[in-house]
Amino acid sequence: MPDPTARYAAPIRWGILGTGVIAAEFAKALALVNNGVLLGVGSRNQASADQFAQTYGAAHAYGNYAGLVNDPDIDVIYIATPHTAHFANTLLCLKAGKAVLCEKPFALNTAQVTQMVARARQAEVFLMEAMWMRFIPLIAELQKRIDAGVIGEVRMIQADFGFRAPFDPRSRLFDPKLAGGALLDIGIYPLAFAALLLGEPEDIASLASLGTTGVDEQSGYLLRHKGGALSVLASALRTQTSMSAWVYGTRGRIHLPKQFWRGQELIIYRTDNRTKQEPERVHKPYPGNGYQFEAQEVIDCLLAGKTESVTMPLDESIALMRTMDRIRGQWNLSFPAEQITDLN
Ligand SMILES: NC(=O)c1ccc[n+]([C@@H]2O[C@H](COP(=O)([O-])OP(=O)(O)OC[C@H]3O[C@@H](n4cnc5c(N)ncnc54)[C@H](OP(=O)(O)O)[C@@H]3O)[C@@H](O)[C@H]2O)c1
Structure with a gap:
């Protein structure tokens, strides 16, 4: 009823x-x-x-x-x-x-x-x-495995999202008027991935290579989380990167191959005992584009x-944006449209 x-x-x-x-x-x-x-x-x-x-x-x-x-x-x-x-x-x-x-x-x-x-x-x-x-089945599986302690305590994450886009200063990727740049467009994925597994970072060091339009064509982010775990992350609009992620724990590591944010397979390598173990391949196939x-x-x-x-959750979105604000603050990069904060 x-x-x-x-x-x-x-x-x-x-x-x-x-x-x-x-x-x-x-x-x-x-x-x-x-x-x-x-x-x-x-x-x-x-x-x-x-x-x-x-x-x-x-x-x-x-x-x-x-x-x-x-x-x-x-x-x-x-x-x-x-x-x-x-x-x-x-x-x-x-x-x-x-x-x-x-x-x-x-x-x-x-x-x-x-x-x-x-x-x-x-x-x-x-x-x-x-x-x-966040809703891709493999990501839920990754969280489940990590929570179950399959690689022990997570100590480090590596992830990147980079591709070589044709340079067009008027496109939304490169135009500062459309808040272009790698960070907001794709850097957000490795940052969200790190936040998912390790929470909001306590300390951030970052560098950007700003292109001729003034936005970051590539940038790297080094985060330290509570307890000392590190995330080593990057994004790029003019450089093809591996687009993969690694999660390193005290008893093993997990690889999410290209494209880690929408993947269908992860590989678990256990390093906690002396006998050599075959890596475990976990498949989570899905139809369609994943949206x-x-x-x-x-x-x-x-x-x-x-x-x-x-x-x-919405608090997670706020925290993610807070991280990206901190990163952009380190580069003194702002966009004309971000002055708009009250429309009533
Ligand atoms: N989740 C993902 O995997 C994913 C992938 C790609 C993009 N995105 C996000 O989705 C958003 C749109 O990206 P997109 O690649 O779809 O962009 P796009 O192809 O340029 O489309 C954006 C659409 O927004 C409308 N629009 C409104 N104001 C505009 C303006 N000033 N300039 C240009 N278009 C304007 C246009 O539709 P009308 O002309 O019909 O109004 C345009 O077709 C971005 O924020 C991006 O980060 C997410």
Whole structure:
């Protein structure tokens, strides 16, 4: 029997805000969820909205974001715009009472993120950062194995995310007006990975190579966590890196090969006894592009009446942004759009 007092009922009806690269991937992933359906899309222009709606089977197409946000049939909005728009777009949705899944980075700085979180909590509306790595089955398996002590106490993490993007000063990757740079776009993955296993760092040392547009084309982060564990992390927009992660413990180590944030296999090497042991390979295959798991989390939370995910809590998003603020502070790198911290 459906609960007549419940705020949401299955299927949860999704709207997608923005029609770019990740919006399309997310639309494909929605075809794999339970109790969820793509209903609407909002774009800055009607032709893009119509095209997207036709391609992915959305019944409602709006040529502006306000139309989508005010659609009474939409339950939750996935924000797929550039970093610089996340703050304003999230507040727009929350104001209209819509639940929100917002792309990473959640916004540009801690001041913006804390405001988003405060608004959501005040309005008792669901909000989550789309840190999809957290919901990949292999990552849950990794946590389970580490909690069970398979490699002992974690003492060190190495992880990197780097690829060679074609240089285009006007693209969102390189343009400071769109808060470009490796840190916010992809450095956030190794940082979130380290935070997941070792918590918010106590001390940070970092260096960046700033390119001609003034944003970090590559950067490295050395974190010390409570108890002395270290994370050695890097990200790059003009250098292809291994895109893998290693977790080193007192009794062994775990390798997550390329691409560690969305992997399907990990390898455990035990070093705690003298007899040579074969590495253990753990497989967690999944269909599709992997974005279905974060979408499923949102759906399950809404149907359970939750306003926050336990797996990707809002305090975790604030802490992650605090770490990135500290890192950028060490480089004196700021973006024009981060001055916006109050839209009312
Ligand atoms: N989770 C992941 O794996 C993943 C992967 C890629 C990107 N992302 C994140 O998703 C966000 C979007 O990335 P993307 O690669 O999808 O970007 P994109 O292809 O450039 O798409 C962004 C969309 O946002 C809308 N938009 C609103 N204001 C804009 C502006 N000033 N300039 C350009 N577009 C604007 C546009 O849609 P309309 O014209 O329809 O309004 C555009 O198509 C970023 O924050 C990024 O970090 C996440």
